[in-house]
Amino acid sequence: MRRITRTITTLALSAAMAAAALTAVVTPPPAQASGACSNSGTGIPLPFDFGSLGFPRGGAAQGPQKPLPHFDNGRTKTISWVTGPLSRNKTFTRFGISGTDVGVAWDNGRGQTLMAFGDTFGNCLRQDRGWRNNTLLRSTDTNLENGLTLQRRGYAGPMFGAFGFSGIEKTKIPTAGISIGGKQYVNYMSVRAWGPPSRWFTNYSATAVSSNNGRSWFTPQSTIRVNAGVDVALPAGWPSVNHVNPLFQQSAYLKGVGDDAGWVYQYGTPNGRFGAAHIARFRPGDILDPGKYQYWTGTRWAGGAARPAAIVRGPVTELSVAWSPYLNKYVMLDSPNGVKLRTANHPQGPWSAGRRIAPSSLELYAPMMLPSSPALRGTGPELYFNASRWDDYNVALIRTKVR
Known part of the structure; x- marks a missing residue:
């Protein structure tokens, strides 16, 4: 059994190292990218059928985006589209983006908001649909009540490439971002293949680094966390093969404050949308060395040999x-059935029960808080977040009040 386990781990490790070696952009063949405009790459339950929408087969050039549904219940309100041809940012003509999702947002350390997006497509009438594994956009907008304005213009190229073949590596999706010491760090998942709705399979998660504000990225092999679920001792600088890795295939970053200051916290979930959340912490200078991470066991912080507890x-x-x-608390957003908000006094919790702040009828997923929100600056109760919509496969700006 040990030999079989090591063989499986070796195969996974080889795939992870080969994929991570793609520091240059790799464009998948047209056959692999052809599903982007039909939304086959996201694993969400409502794939587009352009024929039923009245578009010619193969997709309209600008994709399926429709006007953003109006919603305002006094606490939560849809503000405007952030991306898409119907957005105030006109991302189809300015950045070559008809559809995209996720929109992980963080402050770059100088007051600029960086946003990393997942699978992105452009002109849906092109053979390759203008498909990219991921993209990065920027904003300095702090007045979000009338929408989020993106900076500059020009074709938005991919942040980092992928093989582009299902069963090996279909794509790389950013899941978390943070700025430390003037550098930008993005945690991403290497998706091996998309499965049934809300299920997908990953090779590994890893952390890419940028020293030039996101214009180029590099993935140190030491940050690769192979999704194998076993422990294998490897030399320093090699990918990590550890039993905790499957719990951290998707992430969120947080800088602690008060008694929690001096630590960066990483929240992790397994690949897909059905797992529990766990938490790790590390010193800012150790972000590229998962071997120095500590995990919450339910009663204490412990090293990589620990069995993390679900928070x-x-x-x-x-x-x-x-x-x-504003709340003097930590805030968490996710979207298992509508968008839910939780609070806690410490990063590891205990976390409150999820309070639904947006109904499932809005079809929102991946709620990513914007750092310029008044609730995150202490100037008011308004919390703004990016959220993707299933039908339109684009990112919208949503506002809620945390109190």
């Missing part, structure tokens, strides 16, 4: 976490 029971979906000086 929020599943299903937990793509999530974001931040400190709110």
Whole structure:
């Protein structure tokens, strides 16, 4: 049994190292990218059928985006589209983006908001649909009540490439971002293949680094966390093969404050949208060395040999976490059935029961808080977040009030 386990781990490790070696952009063949405009790459339950929408087969050039549904219940309100041809940012003509999702947001350390998006497509009438594994956009907008304005213009190229073949590596999706010491760090998952709705399979998660504000990225092999679920001792600088890795295939970053200051916290969930959330912590200078991470066991912080305890029971979906000086609490968003908000006094919890702040009828997923929100600056109760919509496969700006 040990020999079989090591063989499986070796295969997974080889795939992870080969995929991570793709530091240059790799464009998948047209046959692999052809599903992007039909939304086959996201694993969400409502794939587009352009024929039923009245578009010519193969997709309309600008994709399936429709006007953003109006919603305002006094606490939560849909503000505007962030991406898509119907957005105020006109991302189809400015950035070559008809559809995208996720929109992980963080402050770059100088007051600029960086946003990393997942699978992105452009002109849906092109053979390759203008498909990219991921993209990065920027904003300095702090007045979000009338929408989020993106900076500059020009074709938005991919952050980092992938093989582009299902069963090996279909794509790489950013799940978390943080700025430390003037550098940008993005945690991403290497998706091996998309499965049934809300299920997908990963090779590994890893952390990419940028020293030039996101214009180029590099993935140190030491940050690769192979999704094998076993422990294998490897030399320093090699990918990690550890039993905790499957719990951290998708992530969210948080900088601690008060008694929790001096630590960076990483929240993790397994691949897909049905697992529980766990938490690790590390010193800022150790972000590229998972061997120095500590894990919450339910009673204490312990090293990589620990058995982490779930801090929020599943299903937990793509999530974001931040400190709110307005509430004097940590805030967590995810979207298992509508968008839910939780609070805690410490990063590891205990976390409150999820309070639904947006109904499932809005079809939102991947709620990613914006660092310029008043609730995260201590100037008011308004919390703004990016959220993707199933039908339109684009990112919208949503506002809620945390109190």
